[in-house]
Amino acid sequence: MEQLIDKFGRKINYIRISVTDRCNFRCIYCMPKNGVDWKPMENLLTYEDMAFFLKVAARLGIEKVKLTGGEPLVRKHLDNLISMIKEIDGIKEVSLTTNGTMLPIYAKRLKNAGLDRITVSLDTLSKEKFKKITRMGELDDVLKGIEAIDDVGFKKTKINTVVMKTINDSEITDLIDFAHSRRYDIRFIELMPTDLIPDWQKYFISIKQIKDIIKKRFDIEKTDKKTNGPSVYYKLESGYVGFITPLSKAFCAACNRIRLSSEGEIIACLGHNLKVDVKNAIKNRNEETTEKLIKYSVEIKPKEHAMLNESIHSSMSAIGG
Ligand code: SAM
Ligand code: SF4
Numbered sequence: 001m002e003q004l005i006d007k008f009g010r011k012i013n014y015i016r017i018s019v020t021d022r023c024n025f026r027c028i029y030c031m032p033k034n035g036v037d038w039k040p041m042e043n044l045l046t047y048e049d050m051a052f053f054l055k056v057a058a059r060l061g062i063e064k065v066k067l068t069g070g071e072p073l074v075r076k077h078l079d080n081l082i083s084m085i086k087e088i089d090g091i092k093e094v095s096l097t098t099n100g101t102m103l104p105i106y107a108k109r110l111k112n113a114g115l116d117r118i119t120v121s122l123d124t125l126s127k128e129k130f131k132k133i134t135r136m137g138e139l140d141d142v143l144k145g146i147e148a149i150d151d152v153g154f155k156k157t158k159i160n161t162v163v164m165k166t167i168n169d170s171e172i173t174d175l176i177d178f179a180h181s182r183r184y185d186i187r188f189i190e191l192m193p194t195d196l197i198p199d200w201q202k203y204f205i206s207i208k209q210i211k212d213i214i215k216k217r218f219d220i221e222k223t224d225k226k227t228n229g230p231s232v233y234y235k236l237e238s239g240y241v242g243f244i245t246p247l248s249k250a251f252c253a254a255c256n257r258i259r260l261s262s263e264g265e266i267i268a269c270l271g272h273n274l275k276v277d278v279k280n281a282i283k284n285r286n287e288e289t290t291e292k293l294i295k296y297s298v299e300i301k302p303k304e305h306a307m308l309n310e311s312i313h314s315s316m317s318a319i320g321g
Pocket of ligand 2: 023024025026027030031069070071099121
């Protein structure tokens with residue numbers, strides 16, 4: 001089997017696939033208040049298209065797949081896609097990132113289809129703040145979703161929390177307690193600048209500051225625990241806490257991923273507007289061209305993001321975070 005390696009020596013074995021740009025929330029850091037014009041369904045890759053693409057990618061060394069969105073569970077029959085992916089030789093893990101609201105309906109089907117793990121995005125345990133951050137979500141729906149994950153027996157669940165100064169930074173330790181009481185890892189993510197939050201610096205709180213807050217209550221010890229991404233893990237008595245520092249250069253040095261958008265573009269870096277259109281090759285089931293385009297996207301993968309000096313993706317929901 002071949003292995004994708006970029007020109008900076010990084011092994012690319014992980015892909016995030018955005019299955020839809022649609023979402024039932026409008027999180028303040030991710031989507032405009034009035035939403036976006038959804039891409040017409042007929043422009044999206046079908047699940048068969050995605051599975052074809054992955055078959056080719058797996059031959060090039062892609063082993064782990066994350067399904068994301070928008071909200072991936074608003075696209076119907078996601079379990080069908082998962083079943084297809086699980087049959088692809090070389091794919092070792094399929095996981096899902098979700099806002100959690102639709103898990104009471106779908107958790108069992110996802111488990112039966114072979115989904116390996118779920119990450120739930122949860123920024124607050126306050127109903128009022130939850131509404132403020134998501135603009136239209138209900139915290140209770142996510143909590144019910146989390147119950148459903150445990151009920152059907154998923155393991156290694158994670159919580160992802162974007163921390164924002166004056167909005168949810170007072171809840172960091174409460175969120176740790178919540179996650180660890182369920183034996184989940186929790187990962188704190190620095191806010192990434194997008195066009196949606198021109199005053200992002202007002203809300204930005206660094207991982208160093210987050211760690212200082214945690215240290216006031218917990219003893220923390222750095223570990224070499226590794227998961228799929230560039231998060232750095234610390235051990236607390238009650239469980240693990242991960243830190244994701246998108247703005248730091250170390251984050252880029254550990255990058256092992258490419259992304260596929262719901263419309264069939266390979267995105268080599270979250271922090272650059274570089275896209276490689278692979279849709280026609282996929283639709284024509286042209287393995288050779290698909291392979292060439294995957295290799296090309298890895299070839300042009302930049303060393304570092306340009307989040308601070310390039311106006312990047314105005315909506316994270318279109319590319320899956
Ligand atoms: N809807 C799903 C969810 O919320 O988990 C999947 C898609 S969402 C775009 C994926 C992740 O991106 C979420 O954890 C979200 O918090 C994160 N995200 C979106 N915009 C962000 C930003 N500006 N800064 C940091 N993280 C962001
Ligand atoms: Fe939707 Fe996830 Fe973006 Fe929130 S972060 S608007 S839930 S896609």
